[in-house]
Amino acid sequence: MNPIIEIKNLIHEYKGQRALDGLNLSITPNDVFGFLGPNGCGKTTLFRILSTLFPPTNGEVQMMGRDLLTDFYSIRRKLGVVFQNSSLDVKLTVWENMIYQGRLYGLSGRVLVRRVEELLNRFGLSERKKDLAGVLSGGLKRRVELAKSLLHDPSILILDEPSTGLDPGARLDLWKYIQYLKSMGNVTVLVTTHLMEEAENCARVAVMNKGCLAALGSPDELKKELPGEVVEIQTAKCDELRQAIEKQYDLQAQIIPGGLKLEHPEGHRMVAQLMEKFTGLVDAVMVRKPTLEDVFIHKTGYQFWMSDQSDETPDRIKQK
Amino acid sequence: MISLLAIRTIWAREMIRFYRQPSRVMGAIGTPLIFWLLIGSGFGSSFQTKTVTAGGVSSQMNYLLYFFPGTILLVLLFSSIFSTISLIQDRSEGFLQSVLVSPVSRAEFILGKIFGGTTVSFLQGVLFLVIAQTVHMALRPVQVIEAAGVIFSVSFAFTALGFVLAWKFKSVQGFHAVMNLFLMPMWFLSGAMFPPDGAPGWIRFLMNVNPLSYGLALLRQALSGQTNAYLFHPIAGFELYVLIGFTAMLFLVAHFYAARRRVEDLV
Numbered sequence: 001m002n003p004i005i006e007i008k009n010l011i012h013e014y015k016g017q018r019a020l021d022g023l024n025l026s027i028t029p030n031d032v033f034g035f036l037g038p039n040g041c042g043k044t045t046l047f048r049i050l051s052t053l054f055p056p057t058n059g060e061v062q063m064m065g066r067d068l069l070t071d072f073y074s075i076r077r078k079l080g081v082v083f084q085n086s087s088l089d090v091k092l093t094v095w096e097n098m099i100y101q102g103r104l105y106g107l108s109g110r111v112l113v114r115r116v117e118e119l120l121n122r123f124g125l126s127e128r129k130k131d132l133a134g135v136l137s138g139g140l141k142r143r144v145e146l147a148k149s150l151l152h153d154p155s156i157l158i159l160d161e162p163s164t165g166l167d168p169g170a171r172l173d174l175w176k177y178i179q180y181l182k183s184m185g186n187v188t189v190l191v192t193t194h195l196m197e198e199a200e201n202c203a204r205v206a207v208m209n210k211g212c213l214a215a216l217g218s219p220d221e222l223k224k225e226l227p228g229e230v231v232e233i234q235t236a237k238c239d240e241l242r243q244a245i246e247k248q249y250d251l252q253a254q255i256i257p258g259g260l261k262l263e264h265p266e267g268h269r270m271v272a273q274l275m276e277k278f279t280g281l282v283d284a285v286m287v288r289k290p291t292l293e294d295v296f297i298h299k300t301g302y303q304f305w306m307s308d309q310s311d312e313t314p315d316r317i318k319q320k
Numbered sequence: 321m322i323s324l325l326a327i328r329t330i331w332a333r334e335m336i337r338f339y340r341q342p343s344r345v346m347g348a349i350g351t352p353l354i355f356w357l358l359i360g361s362g363f364g365s366s367f368q369t370k371t372v373t374a375g376g377v378s379s380q381m382n383y384l385l386y387f388f389p390g391t392i393l394l395v396l397l398f399s400s401i402f403s404t405i406s407l408i409q410d411r412s413e414g415f416l417q418s419v420l421v422s423p424v425s426r427a428e429f430i431l432g433k434i435f436g437g438t439t440v441s442f443l444q445g446v447l448f449l450v451i452a453q454t455v456h457m458a459l460r461p462v463q464v465i466e467a468a469g470v471i472f473s474v475s476f477a478f479t480a481l482g483f484v485l486a487w488k489f490k491s492v493q494g495f496h497a498v499m500n501l502f503l504m505p506m507w508f509l510s511g512a513m514f515p516p517d518g519a520p521g522w523i524r525f526l527m528n529v530n531p532l533s534y535g536l537a538l539l540r541q542a543l544s545g546q547t548n549a550y551l552f553h554p555i556a557g558f559e560l561y562v563l564i565g566f567t568a569m570l571f572l573v574a575h576f577y578a579a580r581r582r583v584e585d586l587v
Contacts, residue, residue, distance in 0.1 A: 014583060051421050054581040076423040087418035089333065091340045103329040104422040148418075 003062075004029040004156060004188050005050070010059035012045050012211075019045035020056065021211035027190070027204075029155075032182050034202030035192040036292065042211035043192040044084075047160045050190065051081045064155055077105070080154035080187075082145045084161045090134030094125060094144055097133050098151065105152035112151075119147040123177065139170025146177055150187075157181065158190045163198060175201050196292045207296055214299040219292055226290040226298055229267030233274065234259040234284040241281040248277065254297065259283075263290070263298070322431075326424040330432020331439070337406060338440055348444050351395050356451040389539040390512025392448045393474065393532065396441050397507055400475045401499055403437030404482030408492050417586060426578040430483060430571065437479035438472065445471035452543070459543065466542035473563055474535040480570035487577045487585070510536045531566040534559040 003026035012020040020042045027033050035043040049056050050063070052072040061068035063075050088097050098120065102112040120126045123143050128136065133144065142162065149157060159178075163171040179201070181187055191202060199205045200219050207215040207222070215222055235241045235258075242253045242260055253260045264270055267287045274285055290298075338344055410416040419429055449464055449471075459467070489495040509523065510532035516524050527533050537559045577585075 048583075048586070052581075053417070053420060053586060054583055073423055073425070076421060079421065081418070081421045083414060083417050085414045085417075087414040089337070089415050090413060091337050092333070096336065100329050100333055101418070101422075103325055104419065104424050106323065106325065106423065108325055 001028050002065075003027055004064055005190075006060075006062040008060040010046070010049070010056050010061060012042075012049065012056045012058075014045075018211050020049075020059075023059070023208075023211065023213060025206060025213060025216070027188065029188050030182070030185055031203045032178060032189045032191065032201065034199045034205040035190070035208055036194070036196070036199040036205050036296070037208035037214075038194055041208040043194075043208050044160060045211075046208075047158060047190075047192050051079065051158050051160075052076055077152065078155040080149035080152070080157040082142075082149050082157070082159040082162055084164050086141050086145065088133040088141055088144060088148075090132065093130055093132055094120070094136070095129040097144060098129075098148055101148045102151045107152060115151055119150060123147040137170070138165050139167070139173055142166060142170065142174055143177065146174070150181075154187060156188045156190065160192050161194070162191060163193070163195065171198075199292050205292065207292070207299060209296075209300045215295060222292060222295045223290045226263060226294055228263065228265035229287050230290050230294050231262040231264060231267040231270055231274070232256070232259060232286045232288070233262070233282055234286075235281055236283065237281050241278060244278060244281065245274075261294075263294070322425070323428055326428040327432045327435065330419075330424070330429055331435045334403075334406065334433065334436025335439065338403075338436075344440075348399065348440060349447065351399075352444060352447045352451055355391055355395075355448070356454070386515075387512075388452065389536060389543050390507075390510070392445055392471065393510065393512055393536050393539060394507050395448065396445050396471060396475050397478055397503060397532065399441040399444050400437055400478035401482035401485070401503065403440055403479060404433070404486040405492055405495060406436070407433060407483060407486040408489055408495060411490070411585075420581075420586075426575055430574045430578060434476060434479045434483055434571075434574075437482065438475040441475035441479065442468075442472050445475065460545070463542055463545055467539060470535065470538045470542050473560075473567070474532075474539070477531065477535065477563055477567040477570065480567055480574060483574045484570055484577065487574065506530060506532050509533070512536055531562060534562040534566075538563065 005025070005027040007023055007025040010020050010023040011018065023042070023046070035046060037043050048054060049061065049068070052068065052075060055069055055072075064078055066075050068075060089100070092100065095116065098116040099112060102108070102116060107115060117126070120129055123146065125140070125144060125147060128140065133141065136144065146159075146162075162178075163174055166174060175198070178189060178191070181189055182203075191198070193199055202219065204216070204218055205222060206213055215225070217225075233241065238255050238260060242255065245251075245253050245260070245262070251262060251264060253262050255261075262270070271285050271287060274282055338348075407416070410419075446468055449459065449467055452459060485499070486495060489498070509526050509530050511527060516527045516533075519527065541559075
């Protein structure tokens with residue numbers, strides 16, 4: 001199947017920092033595709049470039065067979081964008097927000113009214129259509145954003161950290177609608193996220209780190225790249241236990257908040273040994289299957305939360 | 321190809337936002353009404369008739385006639401420029417980003433925004449013209465039409481100026497501060513308070529390069545019915561050319577800014 005998005009050697013620099021550093025990626029149509037990574041990994045820059053907000057410093061992007069650098073106006077006609085921060089006009093009603101959005105995409109008259117009614121209905125918003133957007137809850141606002149971005153029947157829908165600021169219920173609700181879009185089968189959904197559980201919902205995930213691709217595949221494929229199981233040990237004496245374990249076994253232990261973490265093909269068999277050999281040091285042991293976070297750490301060599309604090313994004317520089 | 325639907329949509333949104341903010345509506349209608357009350361009740365009758373020489377043409381007029389166009393101009397200036405605060409709000413409230421990724425061209429967006437601000441400002445100006453009829457300034461219909469035309473052009477030009485400035489500002493407070501810094505001097509140096517003749521050379525120079533002076537001259541011509549009065553330049557219609565040129569230049573600058581697609585413009 002021909003890719004709907006083809007990214008070649010994409011580079012973006014901002015104030016001397018490289019936000020994207022030679023990214024290569026192909027995305028097949030009608031998938032829910034996730035960009036996973038900590039703040040500062042370049043995913044927001046990538047989102048902004050793909051949503052045509054600004055051109056990259058270098059590299060090539062083809063979207064729907066069109067060149068993003070030169071043909072961005074025609075790409076915009078088939079592109080839906082949901083921003084991290086609400087783009088609704090809070091002084092307009094839900095209905096007005098929808099109608100005005102449709103007109104910006106060249107829809108008008110009965111066609112537009114029918115389309116707005118259909119989408120409001122589908123997203124369970126019909127009863128709120130006369131409400132000002134400003135009075136809606138965060139979850140409902142996000143739902144209106146989603147409905148609004150689909151008015152012009154886009155082939156690609158890009159969502160930037162869509163569940164930011166949503167409570168768990170609203171988050172589930174949002175993903176229910178995103179999965180529903182997938183079932184419709186004519187839209188490719190791109191989602192940027194720093195949440196592992198959100199990435200689990202995607203058909204394919206690009207794990208990003210420092211502006212590059214760290215790993216690519218379905219969540220299951222990615223997890224299979226880690227052999228065996230993950231053992232987490234709760235301890236108050238991290239350094240001591242780490243040295244002791246590394247001396248005893250031929251493996252590396254990583255320090256995590258509150259304890260240590262090991263990867264082992266047969267992790268469950270280690271539990272009894274650990275409890276016996278390091279009685280005074282071990283408070284608790286847990287064995288589990290690898291998660292995407294483990295994959296991230298395995299691929300990049302450092303913790304998600306560590307990279308979050310140490311990396312500087314163009315956004316952060318600007319805020320200073 | 322410019323899409324009228326896009327321009328109309330952006331314009332209509334500006335209108336809805338205007339009337340959904342009662343304080344803005346109150347300010348827009350209240351300002352001319354307060355002037356009318358002040359001028360109409362006593363203040364106006366204390367103006368003396370005197371001889372004014374402007375551009376080598378002497379004419380009899382009273383100070384009310386001299387002061388009135390400047391008052392309209394002041395209101396237009398503030399109304400037009402401050403209406404573009406909505407651009408800063410569009411950016412901070414997030415609406416702007418959805419326009420920037422839509423197929424609406426930057427020219428359509430700018431025109432929609434400018435027409436929005438112009439409409440509010442124009443209606444205020446026209447309200448002043450209605451009031452003029454009640455304060456001993458009986459205008460002929462042709463004068464009213466001419467004056468309305470000038471009011472529209474001036475509003476358009478200054479909303480365009482507001483757009484250019486607002487694009488560069490990230491906060492409403494900063495915009496307010498800087499606007500006051502040079503809006504008032506611009507108004508003082510437009511000939512609204514005193515004619516250029518008789519002013520020191522450097523003041524006269526500033527008045528000559530101030531685009532607002534040309535808008536005022538046009539308004540004076542329309543309201544006084546004397547097309548040769550208050551000329552800045554002997555070429556007929558020169559003031560109008562300056563105003564049109566000024567507006568065109570601002571539009572190009574606005575387009576240059578808005579079309580750049582930079583990270584700095586997003587937040």
